[in-house]
Amino acid sequence: MSITREIPVRPPLALTVVGVLGGAALLLPFVALVAGVDLRRLPRLLTSPEALDALWLSLRTSLTATAVCLVLGIPLALALNRLDFPGRSLARSLVLLPLVVPPVVGGIALTEAFGRRGLVGEHLHALGIEIAFTSAAVVLAQVFVSLPFLVVALEGTLQTRGEAHERTALSLGASPARTFLTVTLPLMGPGLLAGTVLTFARALGEFGATITFAGSLQGTTRTLPLQVYLERETDPEAAVALSLVLVAVALAVITLAYGRRRVRLP
Amino acid sequence: MSRALPALAAASALALTGCAGGVSEAGATAGDVTLTVFAAASLADAFEEIGERFEVEHPGVEVRFNVAGSSSLAQQIRAGAPADVFASADEPTMDRAVEADAVSGSPRPFATNVLALVTPPDNPAGIASLQDAAAEGVDLVVCAPQVPCGAATATLAADAGLALAPVSEESSVTDVLGKVTSGEADAGLVYATDAAAAGDAVHAVRLERAGSAVNTYPIAALAHSEHRELAEAFVEFVLGAPGRQVLRDDGFGAP
């Protein structure tokens, strides 16, 4: 078997140098983070009751938020991609709003909506349902900031896949529900996986909206990022160690979402 | 574009000729020296005012503030941030800067602050005392013990023999205040100065033994300041009559 190599079209050398600098700017802080950890203290820092509570809470809430995002996000992406309605392009842009708005603003908006005196929260309060200061508030904040990630990923997949297979299924007599379950959903596969993983990662990293809207109490609302922020006040080393956990999770997530892409393409 | 060009030319000509004399004059008042003061968040308003007065007495000096939580500031100073003066909200935090040999001389106390119990203006839970705020079913928000206002909260509760059961322990006074003004929480423990600054946005409840948890604010010129004398002068200014008056007006106590 002979080895053929295509000649790549290389960017100018100067651009490559700048590009490498850009890469360094992205990676250097993480290298410093790893270098800043005292490995001998690491196990004890990571297994303190506060750290374990925060980690467990973060995992629970992020998984819940991801599940909620899937339930809401798949229909939303389908509606935005497949339904023809007036103002569709506006709606598609509005979905991105939580993605570009500073998280604090998101937190304030959530308070205005679901807070005790908020638009919806007022009525919930009257019914005896309290969201503020509960883990549900954390999940709500996480869903708010991470749902756009899922919708964007799914919409991209739907766009590239087109509707041909669904049309075929309908012509073969399948109901819309069956078409969705047996054709649309499986064909979303790779995009769904990447989107889900990114959604989880974003939920896990949520900070601004949570601290503004949900509060901060060990085991209830103080997720890992909030714990890092608080540890920073008194024990910067513990903060660095916990940060490392978040970086490790993020790294795993990115590998899962994008690492296998090269293998997948048919 | 073509119409803008002559205007631009005229403007630059003016800058080159007519205004040439004015530049050095303006330079003198705009500040040849910039003094950088790291101040605890609760000092923001008071120090802004003190800074303005200081600039009036010291022509050519511009005072700039970096306002944040004391712990963050101490960390930045230890990491070598270019600051001339550090004013902390409590002594342990200042001690950390001292341990790092970042302070010139020894820090001096210049103000005190006590805690205040605040509720939303309509006081929905009908809170009249710290006991009320500690009761079950009351959404009380406090500072986390890791930050100065949280340490003071712990002292206050211990003195009153109460076990507080907060629904949230925030990282800063601002976050506590925000949860109260938005009506999320029934009550919150903040600094008296924050309660005063919030005005009508909160209802302040008198704490009987507020004096049991007094935070003392220390100030110090920093060792690596490039304007050591000016930094010392600023510290004296804060400790002197003008500084004291501003601080008193804002609700701070005297050390």
Add this chain to the structure above:
Amino acid sequence: MTGLDCRVVVPERGVDVAFAVPAGQTLALTGANGTGKSTVLDALAGWLRPEAGHARLNGRTLFTAGTGHDSWVPARHRRVGYLTQDARLFPHLSAEANVAFGLDRAGVVGRAARRRAARAWLERVGVGELAGRRPHQMSGGQAQRTAIARVLASEPQLVLLDEPLAALDAQVVPQIRALLAEVLTGRTTVLVTHHAADAEALAHATHRIARAAPARPPTA
């Protein structure tokens, strides 16, 4: 009357075509590119709503449009099978599962029965041994054979073929053409093709769409 009788008017594509296909016969629809052959098939399949016209299949109305009392039967209730030049097999399903997909409409109930029926169809189109393969493990000819089995297994009353041989390697074209000739016998079919050979081998009659008037933009 049985068979197909239709008129499809899509002004923005310059399409106004009317024809009839007697029951059990195949009509070849020919014409230059851009004359709207595929548009007609899309309208008959229920994938595109024409501005005016009608379609009746074995006495059932598929659609009427532009008459004031329009009606529209959605694609899944039409019993119209559509085979395109790319097989469009579901990539995540085996050949057998692809064929079984349309068996519901044919009234085949039960796992074992569906399996048997799907296998029988795959045998009939000559790919019985590929039942477990995924589409990406098949050649173009094998995929198109599977697609033919899938369309026919759903027991359509009308079969639409849009250039079914166009995407295939030249050497397999005669075999697939022969297969189509065999399995389409007795089925009401509309075949869109560029090739006289296809029309000759498969169709009883040919309807040539003339270059229509230039398309007018859609009215607001």
